[in-house]
Amino acid sequence: MNAATHLPTGAAVRAYDAIPSQPVAFLGLGVMGYPMAGHLARAGHQLTVYNRTASKAQAWAAQEGGRAAATPREAAQGAHIVFACVGNDDDLRSVVLGEHGAFAGMSPGAIFVDHTTASAEVARELHAEARRLGLHFIDAPVSGGQAGAVNGALTVMCGGDAEPFEQIRPLAMAMAKAVTRVGESGAGQLAKMVNQICIAGLVQGLAEAIAFGDKAGLDMKQVLDVIGKGAAQSWQMDNRGKTMVDGKFDFGFAVDWMRKDLGLVLDEARRNGARVPVTAVVDQFYADVQAAGGGRLDTSSLIQRLK
Numbered sequence: 001m002n003a004a005t006h007l008p009t010g011a012a013v014r015a016y017d018a019i020p021s022q023p024v025a026f027l028g029l030g031v032m033g034y035p036m037a038g039h040l041a042r043a044g045h046q047l048t049v050y051n052r053t054a055s056k057a058q059a060w061a062a063q064e065g066g067r068a069a070a071t072p073r074e075a076a077q078g079a080h081i082v083f084a085c086v087g088n089d090d091d092l093r094s095v096v097l098g099e100h101g102a103f104a105g106m107s108p109g110a111i112f113v114d115h116t117t118a119s120a121e122v123a124r125e126l127h128a129e130a131r132r133l134g135l136h137f138i139d140a141p142v143s144g145g146q147a148g149a150v151n152g153a154l155t156v157m158c159g160g161d162a163e164p165f166e167q168i169r170p171l172a173m174a175m176a177k178a179v180t181r182v183g184e185s186g187a188g189q190l191a192k193m194v195n196q197i198c199i200a201g202l203v204q205g206l207a208e209a210i211a212f213g214d215k216a217g218l219d220m221k222q223v224l225d226v227i228g229k230g231a232a233q234s235w236q237m238d239n240r241g242k243t244m245v246d247g248k249f250d251f252g253f254a255v256d257w258m259r260k261d262l263g264l265v266l267d268e269a270r271r272n273g274a275r276v277p278v279t280a281v282v283d284q285f286y287a288d289v290q291a292a293g294g295g296r297l298d299t300s301s302l303i304q305r306l307k
Helices: 033-042 054-064 072-076 089-096 120-132 145-151 162-175 187-215 220-227 235-246 255-272 277-291 299-306
Strands: 023-027 046-050 081-084 111-114 136-139 154-159 176-183
Touching (some): 033 046, 033 081, 033 162, 046 072, 081 089, 089 120, 111 120, 111 162, 120 136, 136 162, 136 187, 187 220, 187 255, 220 235, 277 299
Parallel strands (some): 081 111, 154 176
Antiparallel strands (some): 136 154
16 A cells, blocks of 8 residues: 555644643554544644564655654654554554553653554553653554545544543544543453444444345335434444445454454453453454455455355
8 A cells, every 4th residue: 555545635634732742652654543643743743653673664755744763762762752653463562562662662651552452451451561660651553444544533442540641532532433441451442342342243233234135126225225324323324234235345343353353352351251242253254255365355245255
């Protein structure tokens, strides 16, 4: 994907007049992090970015006018707030801890904001380590997918201490429509797990409904228009229903990512004793899609199992 495709075109300029410019770092410039960092830069903040593939960080810096750093530590030096969006628990530890990690470069009182969808366990671990070092850590996973990141319309659910949350919230609003603290350290990640449980069940239900309607000979695009005005309406129906009818799955949130997230849910459920039978079944349905070579397809590709 070309770097430019990560950024909005023709989007309205948003106002950030009340937010003073700050030195900020952003670690991880994937399909989510690239546009998220761009919103912070266009809000007037002084961005230093790091990415494991250095050429992507250099391309971002050339496009947005920021600076690319060779290590997370270098990126974090002088930053009041360090944002990150990487792949999983191990990726997160690799950019935070150690000689070249962000914590080693951060000044006392600085805040690390983690947008990775990771475990509540790693959030609590890094929160404790941050406090030991005189730093702050906020777990802040996001919902809204790539389109939400590009359009600055993410929902951010945060766990951590109240005071640093209030400090980061105005900056995070540059890339979000809602930034909410839902509890102590780890609560943001747990809220994201709730989000993914809801999505998994909705997508499977929508897939079954469309497959059923097709078998019954209905015009499913018309049916979706009708029932989308009633109690069956959902974001998934509005945004994925008709593309599921057309068999288009080349956008949005990949099956591989959903399986990673549902793995976190199932691990946490084993720890806390929650019963999530439907989620476990849908996770296995996604495993079927992966086995058929669909790991990079959008999560709405669940319907392929039923055809």
